[in-house]
Amino acid sequence: MTRFCLLIAALAFLCGSVTQSRAHALEPGYLEISALSDTTWRVFWSRPDVDGRAMDIQAVLPADCAPRSGPAPTFSNAAWTSGWIAVCTSGMTSGPLTIEKLEQTRTDVLVRYEIFPGEMRTSRLTPDQTGFIIEGETGWKSVLVAYVPLGFEHILSGVDHLLFVFALLLLISDGWRLVGAITAFTVAHSLTLAAATLGLVTLPPAPVEAVIALSIVFLASELLLRGKGAPRLSELYPWAISFSFGLLHGFGFAGALSEIGLPQWDIPLALLSFNLGVEIGQLGFVALVFAVGWAAKRVSGYPLHAITTPQTPASAVVAYAIGGVSAYWLVDRVAGFF
Structure with a gap:
């Protein structure tokens, strides 16, 4: 009994x-960087909603880019989004791309980026790895590394x-x-x-x-x-x-x-x-x-x-x-x- x-x-x-x-737990953040030319990129940055406000994390582009961060976000479809045009005279390889304060959260950020037009790559940032230097080979491995953990975490959350x-x-x-x-x-x-x-x-x-x-x-x-x-x-x-x-x-x-x-x-x-x-x-x-x-x-x-x-x-x-x-x-x- x-x-x-x-x-x-x-x-x-x-x-x-x-x-x-x-x-469901908080959805991951999403950062997309699309190449417009050899020196210009369009940036789309989406952050999860936390109690009616954008999660306190910020995408920061490599050192040679201007601006490195975007404007204040607006609320759209359960997430907070912002976009801007960044000019990087030395390209996207001048330093690390980071998500500030990501280590203080329990969410991830999916990053899709182009070094040159048509060469899209994928990476995933976590509280344990909040940034990376844009370099290395592209291919199917980057897709597996990014999307398998996302599916795993989604079902468990x-x-x-x-x-x-x-x-x-x-x-x-x-x-x-x-x-x-x-x-x-x-x-x-x-x-x-x-x-x-x-x-x-x-x-x-x-x-x-x-x-x-x-x-x-x-x-x-x-x-x-x-x-x-x-x-x-x-x-x-x-x-x-x-x-x-x-x-x-x-x-x-x-x-x-x-x-x-x-x-x-x-x-x-x-x-x-x-x-x-x-x-x-x-x-x-x-x-x-x-x-x-x-x-x-x-x-x-x-x-x-x-x-x-x-x-x-x-x-x-x-x-x-x-x-x-x-x-x-x-x-x-x-x-x-x-």
Whole structure:
């Protein structure tokens, strides 16, 4: 009984923590430097919004450029943007390009830049690496290095996506059926991620985010009602459920990727790299869940299968916790329509 009470308290704390946070962490910053000539560049600088203000970071161009920083930003589409024309008489290799105060944050900045017109490159700056000297070879490696970590970080910061996967793990007890459901989810969101990013299909982001929350509410209800009478739809056709909702989750991934931007000279590789990062993060999360469950059972001896067994008190607590968090997201996102 004591362990069951501790489980309830832990889940209550988790719900309180999650509902106080956004479903996604701050989006990364984005800096694009386009060559107009051998000495002139157009600069576009986008910073995330933090409590109604631009994040306190600043892009600073190499020493020979003037101006090195841009004007005050304006708010546009959930980010703060500014643009300017920079003249660099010695080119873009006269010193490091840096993001000031990035080390004081927990976000990244994607940098796309041209040394000469048509030679676009990609780099990624983090709190641990806030600048770099523009030099070196261009090619597919720079795209992989930039976009795989972005996809990995996006799925790990997307609590709603991870909660959907977690609900699938609890709902499907058979190993092969679980593999099939996760594979269907992967295929589905990969398809819509590609289609939406390439502009083949478009959906407004606000309804997509609301329906993503609704998909988790649905899985929570399936967890709560399974074992009562006839088998649930998710028990009969788990791959169909995960594929259907995976299509919607792919639009959510595409929304984040569209804000980051894609290198026009190698869109397929960037798209593949971002999706690869998402899959690595998703598989890592699944492995972590199984590892934590195994370790908890070895240490405490608690029968964790009670959480996945239908109509047990522990499974009901988990279902209500998942449903409560996702219902909060649903109401919050629907309210955002107005």
